[in-house]
Each structure stands twice: as structure tokens, then as C-alpha cells.
Amino acid sequence: MPARDSVADDLLGQARAAVERGDAVAATDLVARAFAADPSDPHVRDLYVGLHLARAIRLAATAREARRADIARRAIPYDTEFRDSPNVEAAFEEALRAHDDLLGADPGNEKVLVMKAALLFRRDREKGRAEALEILQRIQEVHPENRQVAYAIKKVERPCPRCGDTGFCPYCAGRGTKTFVRVERRCERCHGQGICPVCGIL
Ligand SMILES: [Zn+2]
Ligand SMILES: [Zn+2]
Structure with a gap:
């Protein structure tokens, strides 16, 4: 010791x-x-x-x-074909780095692994889907009883028809607000977050 x-x-x-x-x-x-x-x-x-x-x-x-x-x-x-602005890209990068730092200290932390998979998927579905699935399936092999992981795999593996697989709330087009009779209000369908209520729960 x-x-x-x-x-x-x-x-x-x-x-x-x-x-x-x-x-x-x-x-x-x-x-x-x-x-x-x-x-x-x-x-x-x-x-x-x-x-x-x-x-x-x-x-x-x-x-x-x-x-x-x-x-x-x-x-x-x-x-419209969507691309993040540089400040948004940087915000996702910083968040990913924080997850990787954690996994450096505690590589098997299931909660962090699920969070990282969700973040990769959210950042860019096309590029992140395979990587996210790989992380989730690896956890599932070790912990087949983890229902959160099984649920996340179901969400990630199939494109979401509700939002056309953009991940954005179809009711407010990802804005988090809706304008009704010239008054801007919070979109209740996504609780103002702008993410698809069907697939964006991750
Ligand atoms: Zn919305
Ligand atoms: Zn969706």
C-alpha cells in the first residue's frame, strides 16, 4: 500500500x-x-x-x-440542410471533452457512457449513430438488465419518423418557441427545449 x-x-x-x-x-x-x-x-x-x-x-x-x-x-x-454555427460546435466539443475526462477517471461508469452516447447522437446523428450504438451495445452485453440502455438503443438504432430524424421538435422547428397571433410563447410540446419529444429524450 x-x-x-x-x-x-x-x-x-x-x-x-x-x-x-x-x-x-x-x-x-x-x-x-x-x-x-x-x-x-x-x-x-x-x-x-x-x-x-x-x-x-x-x-x-x-x-x-x-x-x-x-x-x-x-x-x-x-x-433545410442543417449545420451548427461554430459556437455550437465548440459547445458540443467542450461537453464531449468533459465526458471523456470523466471516463478517463472512471472508464466503466455506465451513467457517463450512456450520457456520452446520447451526446454523440445528439451532436450529429449521421456521424454519431454508429458510435453511440457501439457504446450502448457494449454496456448491454455486460448489463442486459439495464432498461435505460435497452430503451436508448431502441431510440438510436432507427431513424425517427416524427421529426424526419432531424432530432428537432417538429412543432416549433427546433426553436423552443412558437408565435401565435404575434405573441411568442414557449413550445409546450418540447418544454421549450427544441428537441423532438419522440426521439430526443436521450
Ligand atoms: Zn417544440
Ligand atoms: Zn424525432
Whole structure:
């Protein structure tokens, strides 16, 4: 048993104190440094994964929201060939990196693997579908009882007829809002998220 790394221990203590006072940004940074100092410490790893999981979820939501805002701003008609603006691409890249960082620390984390599959699929269905399916099927082999994974595979493997497999909400064309009698309102079908209610649950 190697001696506990005192630098990592100290940083872990500081990270926990930051969590206590509700400073998630400082805590995330401190625990990342603790993890760099001693990746083998299970206490450090658990807090690292917990805090970075929250960050990855936030970044995935940010990417989705950046795309919705981009679609609304560009007023893209529903069936037009769609390409993300560079800031949206960058948001998806950052979210993916956050997932890969987590998997670097905890390679078998099922929750993160499912989140990564969903993100790859959401970013670009054409390019991401095969990769997402591969991740999900690998989890299913080990955990055939995981119903969330079975459900996700069903969603990913077949193109969605409801939205023409664009992934965008067909009621608001991905904008998240609808204009009715000149008043702009939140689209209730997608809860303002702009994603297809049938296939976009991932
Ligand atoms: Zn909608
Ligand atoms: Zn759909």
C-alpha cells in the first residue's frame, strides 16, 4: 500500500470545504488538482467523478441550449440542410471533452457512457449513430438488465419518423418557441427545449 499523497489529501480537504460553502467552481478545480496528484485515491476519485459529472451534465445542456438559440436566431426552416454555427460546435466539443475526462477517471461508469452516447447522437446523428450504438451495445452485453440502455438503443438504432430524424421538435422547428397571433410563447410540446419529444429524450 503506497503512502497517502499528502498534496492530494490537502487538496481534497480544500475541495470538500468548497463544497460545504457551495462553491462548485472552486471545488471542481481543487478536486481536479487532487486527482492529478493522486488518481489512485478512491476518495479523491469519487469526489472528482461526482463534481465533474455535474459539470458534464451542465455542459451538455449548454450545448443543447446553444443550438436551440442558434436555430431561433438564424430562423432556419425545418427541412433545410442543417449545420451548427461554430459556437455550437465548440459547445458540443467542450461537453464531449468533459465526458471523456470523466471516463478517463472512471472508464466503466455506465451513467457517463450512456450520457456520452446520447451526446454523440445528439451532436450529429449521421456521424454519431454508429458510435453511440457501439457504446450502448457494449454496456448491454455486460448489463442486459439495464432498461435505460435497452430503451436508448431502441431510440438510436432507427431513424425517427416524427421529426424526419432531424432530432428537432417538429412543432416549433427546433426553436423552443412558437408565435401565435404575434405573441411568442414557449413550445409546450418540447418544454421549450427544441428537441423532438419522440426521439430526443436521450
Ligand atoms: Zn417544440
Ligand atoms: Zn424525432
